[in-house]
Amino acid sequence: MSDSQRFPVAAHALAYLAHKDAVAPDAAVSSAELAASMPTNPVVVRRVTAMLAKAGLIATRPGANGGAWLIKPADQIGLDVVLRAVNGCAHLGMPPPGAQGCPVGERIPEAVRSAITAADQAAAERLSRITVADLLKAA
Amino acid sequence: MSDSQRFPVAAHALAYLAHKDAVAPDAAVSSAELAASMPTNPVVVRRVTAMLAKAGLIATRPGANGGAWLIKPADQIGLDVVLRAVNGCAHLGMPPPGAQGCPVGERIPEAVRSAITAADQAAAERLSRITVADLLKAA
DNA sequence: AAAACTGCATCCACTGCTGTTACGAATCCC
DNA sequence: GGGATTCGTAACAGCAGTGGATGCAGTTTT
Numbered sequence: 001m002s003d004s005q006r007f008p009v010a011a012h013a014l015a016y017l018a019h020k021d022a023v024a025p026d027a028a029v030s031s032a033e034l035a036a037s038m039p040t041n042p043v044v045v046r047r048v049t050a051m052l053a054k055a056g057l058i059a060t061r062p063g064a065n066g067g068a069w070l071i072k073p074a075d076q077i078g079l080d081v082v083l084r085a086v087n088g089c090a091h092l093g094m095p096p097p098g099a100q101g102c103p104v105g106e107r108i109p110e111a112v113r114s115a116i117t118a119a120d121q122a123a124a125e126r127l128s129r130i131t132v133a134d135l136l137k138a139a
Numbered sequence: 140m141s142d143s144q145r146f147p148v149a150a151h152a153l154a155y156l157a158h159k160d161a162v163a164p165d166a167a168v169s170s171a172e173l174a175a176s177m178p179t180n181p182v183v184v185r186r187v188t189a190m191l192a193k194a195g196l197i198a199t200r201p202g203a204n205g206g207a208w209l210i211k212p213a214d215q216i217g218l219d220v221v222l223r224a225v226n227g228c229a230h231l232g233m234p235p236p237g238a239q240g241c242p243v244g245e246r247i248p249e250a251v252r253s254a255i256t257a258a259d260q261a262a263a264e265r266l267s268r269i270t271v272a273d274l275l276k277a278a
Numbered sequence: 279a280a281a282a283c284t285g286c287a288t289c290c291a292c293t294g295c296t297g298t299t300a301c302g303a304a305t306c307c308c
Numbered sequence: 309g310g311g312a313t314t315c316g317t318a319a320c321a322g323c324a325g326t327g328g329a330t331g332c333a334g335t336t337t338t
Contacts, residue, residue, distance in 0.1 A: 003141070003230065003324085004295065011251045016244065030314065037244035041297055043317095050316065062315040063305025079254055091142065091230070105155065105176035111274040112150045115218055115266065122265035123258040130257070135250040141294065141325040169283065180328050182285095189285065201284040202336025 006086040010048045011079060012038060015135040017058065018074035028067030048086055055085035075133035080124040091120070145225040149187045150218060151177060154274040156197065157213035167206030187225055194224035214272035219263040
């Protein structure tokens with residue numbers, strides 16, 4: 001996967017929602033306002049918020065005064081969940097090459113793949129210890 | 140950065156060299172042979188082996204019976220060093236967006252960036268506990 | 279001298295992401 | 309009800325990074 005800005009955008013958006021106490025439909029924040037704080041394009045924000053909504057982290061509402069709000073406490077949203085919501089997975093160069101007839105060559109990719117998944121899990125475990133609320137505390 | 144196969148290719152190549160006991164110039168393995176075990180293109184392999192050579196993990200020699208060989212024991216090559224040699228760094232979506240006038244918006248990217256670097260370091264730490272020799276043991 | 283091999287440059291094709299515009303659908307305000 | 313607002317999604321162009329292929333200069337063995 002290419003260099004993606006989606007995870008930073010998602011984390012920023014969630015932190016912004018937490019900062020604005022957007023925890024109910026009548027406090028929804030529009031994609032335009034979120035985009036202005038990055039800064040980036042409202043469409044990019046909506047692409048990310050749609051994924052976060054499908055992951056059950058936020059809810060969105062169309063129409064006037066619409067937008068997004070948190071449906072989970074900010075201190076209960078780990079960044080590993082955010083990463084999985086927008087990216088599927090971390091990546092160090094995911095697909096190892098497939099080997100061929102060579103007996104050793106066939107098993108090396110398997111070992112490489114397990115090393116990569118171990119590293120991905122370590123990154124996810126580290127991210128799970130950081131919550132959206134922590135992003136504001138650190139500021 | 141896009142989905143890169145460089146790290147898997149590098150790990151596979153180093154494991155293959157270790158398996159063949161290629162630890163001296165007269166045991167050099169050609170890029171064609173390494174490529175055949177992936178399988179991939181010899182040029183792709185040479186692009187990677189050139190980086191590994193600059194990182195001091197292997198040496199290469201041109202000419203007939205040339206190729207690459209290890210210049211460090213396989214059990215002393217951590218995969219974190221390999222990743223840094225070919226990729227520069229792990230990546231979860233490296234550059235957070237820059238903020239603007241908003242006082243909170245300005246500091247969120249900083250917090251996001253520190254979270255990303257923490258995750259990268261966790262992944263590197265995990266990789267450092269796996270050596271090229273371990274890739275063969277696991278097979 | 280001939281053959282083999284690395285390293286590098288160049289070219290092309292492909293993929294994924296961002297940014298933008300546009301449109302339909304849903305929702306609120308008057 | 310009518311109009312304005314906003315989301316979700318699609319379509320498009322532009323850009324960057326990568327893999328694959330070919331060619332060439334330089335080095336080393338035979």
